[in-house]
Amino acid sequence: MVDAVPGRLTLITGPSGVGKGTLVAQLLAKHPEIWLSISATTRSPRAGEVDGQHYFFLSRETFEQQVTAGGFLEWAEFAGNLYGTPRKPVEDSLALGRPVLLEIELEGARQVRQSFPAGFQVFLKPPSFEELERRIRGRGTDSEEAISKRLGRARIELEAEGEFDAALVNGDLATALVELERLMGL
Numbered sequence: 001m002v003d004a005v006p007g008r009l010t011l012i013t014g015p016s017g018v019g020k021g022t023l024v025a026q027l028l029a030k031h032p033e034i035w036l037s038i039s040a041t042t043r044s045p046r047a048g049e050v051d052g053q054h055y056f057f058l059s060r061e062t063f064e065q066q067v068t069a070g071g072f073l074e075w076a077e078f079a080g081n082l083y084g085t086p087r088k089p090v091e092d093s094l095a096l097g098r099p100v101l102l103e104i105e106l107e108g109a110r111q112v113r114q115s116f117p118a119g120f121q122v123f124l125k126p127p128s129f130e131e132l133e134r135r136i137r138g139r140g141t142d143s144e145e146a147i148s149k150r151l152g153r154a155r156i157e158l159e160a161e162g163e164f165d166a167a168l169v170n171g172d173l174a175t176a177l178v179e180l181e182r183l184m185g186l
């Protein structure tokens with residue numbers, strides 16, 4: 001099995017519910033040398049989410065203090081909550097030569113494009129908008145209000161596909177994983 005390129009930054013984006021988290025979990029299980037950035041968020045934890053493992057769950061006040069202190073590589077507001085990538089662990093991992101993976105939304109991806117133009121950015125898209133809605137609803141973790149915010153944002157995000165180095169359809173999960181590995185040269 002081929003390993004990920006040391007010190008390379010790869011970013012996966014795409015609308016909420018498309019399957020980014022699911023695909024990334026499978027990629028990491030096969031390629032444990034890849035270091036996944038753990039984001040900070042002001043969103044409340046979903047059932048089963050662990051602080052420091054899925055996210056660092058912060059109050060809005062603490063999050064904003066860290067923004068002011070320059071602690072985030074990028075940050076954005078998404079569906080009423082703030083999300084950001086802690087800067088230092090990413091820089092440390094790259095300096096150590098580890099392959100780094102970010103899984104973030106569109107605005108943040110654009111900021112990373114500015115700060116890491118050599119990074120490789122993949123846009124994950126659903127087979128159809130109807131299937132995206134099915135997945136968000138099927139996940140069963142979001143309120144009706146959160147679902148409609150996420151679907152509204154998804155319509156905007158889907159138009160940005162052309163900005164990315166590669167676009168990948170997450171229809172069949174196993175096929176998407178093989179394709180992602182191919183794109184990453186794994």
Ligand code: ADP
Nearest residue numbers: 016017018019020021022135139170171172173
């Ligand atoms: P995201 O991280 O992009 O918000 P998730 O990984 O949470 O999305 O996936 C949203 C829902 O879609 C989950 O219930 C997940 O099990 C399901 N899902 C993910 N990938 C696929 C796929 N290829 N086919 C069908 N369902 C999928």
Ligand code: 5GP
Nearest residue numbers: 016039075076078083084085103104105108
């Ligand atoms: P969720 O609430 O479903 O976990 O995440 C909502 C959206 O925020 C997803 O599209 C996810 O990729 C994105 N996201 C997660 N972490 C970050 C981050 O650190 N920065 C940015 N910009 N987006 C993030």
